[in-house]
Amino acid sequence: MSASTVAAGCLTVIALVVALPGPATTRGRLVRVLGDARRPPRRPDVVRVGAVLGGLATAIVLGDWGGLAVGVAVAIGLDRSLRRLEPAAQRARRLRELADLPLAADLLAAALRSGAPVDRAVGAVAQALDGPLGDRLTAVARSLRLGAEPEEAWAHLAPVPGAERLAVAAVRSAGSGAALAGALTRLADDLRADRAVATEAAARRAGVLIVLPLGLCFLPAFILAGLVPVIVAVLDDVL
Incomplete structure (x- = not known):
């Protein structure tokens, strides 16, 4: 049996193990029957399967035991490299949240200046934005209405780059009674300035x-x- 055949067999087995779902358990069968919104069914790891197939192709082309070693190295390298790439949907969501954050800070400051409570002001801004950031603000408003601690409620904005300053200002305002509207206006100006600098750097690059x-x-x-x-x-x- 040649080394390329052994490599093909080993890497194919690894790909099947990664792609196929695990054994069904009692709870797993109940989840499939009743549904579980918190835990979606397992799907094949496309990145890992692609990396394994790339290593498989490399091992078959090179052949011999050296090809097997190179194929394993290629599979590991592809797996790590592909996982560092940001999916297109996630990138679009992140850019949309970054674009909406200064406007959200301005709208929230205006709502607070009009005398609205924080939870209602956040809910109104969430409805006005109607996007991924609006969904997060909806969760913040819901948590505030249910009596959650400010740190817990504003933690819904933690995944948004730059929103930690908004959350810190809101938590500090809830604890000390400091005016939040002015801090949000300054924050919106800072966010727009940061975005302008980032855009200029991207243009130069x-x-x-x-x-x-x-x-x-x-x-x-x-x-x-x-x-x-x-x-x-x-x-x-010379010649």
């Missing part, structure tokens, strides 16, 4: 990334037009 391929395109022409004649002339003199 994009310019560098655009110039680099163009430089690589001109490199062969530079070598042929500039270096090759010089090398030919030097060799002609």
Whole structure:
């Protein structure tokens, strides 16, 4: 039996173990029958299956025991690299939340200045935004109405980059009685300034990334037009 056959068999078994669901238990059967919103059914790990298949292809192409070792290394490297990539849906959600956060701070400050309680102001802002950040604010408002501690209620905004400053200001206001509207207005200005700086940095980085391929395109022409004649002339003199 060749090493490539052994590699194919081993990696195929690993892919099947990762892709197929585990053995059904009593609770698992009840979950499938009754449903469980908190624990969705297990789905195949597409990233790991893809990494294993990539390692399998590498091992088969290279063959021998060295190919098996390289295939395992490729599978591990692909698994780790692919998991670092941000899914498109998650990236779109994150960017939408970042874009809505300054507006949410301004709207919440305006609602508080009008005399609305914090929970109603947060709920009104959540309805106005109507997006992923609005969903999180809805959870905050619901927790506040149910009497949760401010730290627990505003923790729903923890996954949003930059929202920790909003949560800290709200928790501090609830504990000390400090005015929250002014802090939110300043926070909105700071968030917009941070976003402007990040946009400018991204534009500069994009310019560098655009110039680099163009430089690589001109490199062969530079070598042929500039270096090759010089090398030919030097060799002609030497020979």
